[in-house]
Amino acid sequence: MQHLWIKDIKENAKVEGNYLVKSKSVGQTRQGNPFLTLTLGDRTGTIEARVWDRVEEISTQFKEGNIVTITGQASTYRNQVQIQIHELKQNKSPVDPTIFQESTPKDITHMLSDLKKLANQIQNRHLRPLIDSFMADHHFVTQFKKAPAAKNFHHSYLGGLLEHTLSVSQMAVLVSEHYPDLDCDLLLSGAILHDIGKIEELIFDLNIEYSDKGRLLGHIVLGVMMVEEKLKSLKDFPSELALRLKHLILSHHGEFDFGSPKRPKFLEAFALHLIDDMDAK
CATH class of the missing domain: 1.10.3210 (Hypothetical protein af1432)
Structure with missing residues (x-):
């Protein structure tokens, strides 16, 4: 599968692929529900991503510095493109370091x-x-x-x-x-x-x-x-x-x-x- 470079991710784009986790933090909505905020990167830049479902389960599967495989949808929030992640897992297969x-x-x-x-x-x-x-x-x-x-x-x-x-x-x-x-x-x-x-x-x-x-x-x-x-x-x-x-x-x-x-x-x-x-x- 051809890598979708972060610089090329536009609003409403379907996003599938491997990205480097630059940062990771857990927050709470006003209703008290947890959500996960990630900064994902490749060699072209970084992008913010959010996980809203199964936060505790997914959060234990990876850490900062890992490569994760994601499926999600790009959207715009406060004039910034971000990814709403639907599926996420740590990628343990060999990767091309020049992507990142x-x-x-x-x-x-x-x-x-x-x-x-x-x-x-x-x-x-x-x-x-x-x-x-x-x-x-x-x-x-x-x-x-x-x-x-x-x-x-x-x-x-x-x-x-x-x-x-x-x-x-x-x-x-x-x-x-x-x-x-x-x-x-x-x-x-x-x-x-x-x-x-x-x-x-x-x-x-x-x-x-x-x-x-x-x-x-x-x-x-x-x-x-x-x-x-x-x-x-x-x-x-x-x-x-x-x-x-x-x-x-x-x-x-x-x-x-x-x-x-x-x-x-x-x-x-x-x-x-x-x-x-x-x-x-």
Whole structure:
């Protein structure tokens, strides 16, 4: 069944389909009868919906954040279209998350291929295996392709992290070509890895929310931890190089006020911060 987008629901339309429950509350009519008020959503917006019958029974079947299958009729109340729900049940079947969340307009496969091509330009015999270890990690790549780059501020949609990372990495190469004093391999490695902690900071199956790790540690610390974990399996990785790479991640927000534990201390760190800031804006 073709999904009826919320933006297309008009007065008197019959509404059938799956929607995300954004909010849920129980009220009472003047006669003391309970009714259920819902905010339903998909990627095109939200709409208010009401349940008038079997309220207590239906209310126990789902909670906020669930996908529900509804049958109802659209009507207008106080100049706003809302849905009068006749039937409702929680949908436990697999759903396409792009129905409920905005996703990048760019091709995921092509972007990942382009990022891997950039990674293949890294000549440093220590940095290249580190980057390759991430690109060969199936779980990492699966999450990295889907993740948003943020909850609200920039690239806050599915695939946004890959889109942002590719853009920052492309600019890192261009900046390195223009300023030959920069270590291109180090800057490009930092560009590829600077936001990897987002895959653990954010939960993005149906809504974009912060995980417990995200709230308590944040993506910068999580990213450094992910790099440290990969470094355990790489023999003879220079400690000074590891330190500089981790500093790139720790300082890429530039200022303490913007969440960086450290300010940039060397050229590649300054360059990464400026490139990241430009792409995020």
